[in-house]
Amino acid sequence: MTTVTSSGRARVSLVGETDIRIERDFDARKDLVYRAVTDPELIRRWWNAKRGEVTVCEVDLRVGGRWRYVMVTTDGMEVGFHGTILELIPGEKVVQTELYEMPGLAEEDATVNTMELLERDGRTTMTVLQHCRTAEIREAILQSGMEAGMQDAYDLLEEVARSLD
Numbered sequence: 001m002t003t004v005t006s007s008g009r010a011r012v013s014l015v016g017e018t019d020i021r022i023e024r025d026f027d028a029r030k031d032l033v034y035r036a037v038t039d040p041e042l043i044r045r046w047w048n049a050k051r052g053e054v055t056v057c058e059v060d061l062r063v064g065g066r067w068r069y070v071m072v073t074t075d076g077m078e079v080g081f082h083g084t085i086l087e088l089i090p091g092e093k094v095v096q097t098e099l100y101e102m103p104g105l106a107e108e109d110a111t112v113n114t115m116e117l118l119e120r121d122g123r124t125t126m127t128v129l130q131h132c133r134t135a136e137i138r139e140a141i142l143q144s145g146m147e148a149g150m151q152d153a154y155d156l157l158e159e160v161a162r163s164l165d
Helices: 030-038 040-046 135-143 146-163
Strands: 011-015 019-026 052-059 066-073 078-089 093-100 111-120 123-131
Touching: 019 135, 019 146, 030 040, 030 111, 030 123, 030 146, 040 052, 040 146, 052 078, 078 111, 135 146
Parallel strands: none
Antiparallel strands: 011 019, 019 123, 052 066, 066 078, 078 093, 093 111, 111 123
């Protein structure tokens, strides 16, 4: 495993040829972090990473359910992602596909993201393993600037989760 984090509190590591592992500690209970990552009204408050406005946030929180988030950035670009929930353990784990909505990408290019939450002493560690179909897809994600946006989004996620207490 190679650590590639450049900034922020989330730790980003490369696993094998195709996976990205993200780990972030939150100063909030697990139930609050889970609510903040699954409730559409709460997702709207952090997913934009202060880079625009979330215009679509749909979550059908069940196995087989679909989700979709769209943001219009401050410079007017529309950014969308969607996927399907593959596995769900309420309060603990969500496995879902994720596809960036851009020309040239097909459903088979979607990553499979496994998010797990673990609480210790009122603090929560969130671990996300993002499995990419190919090394090229992983490299494209890493080169997209995803880390900076993810770091800012997770800072906002912590604020949202803490506000629920």
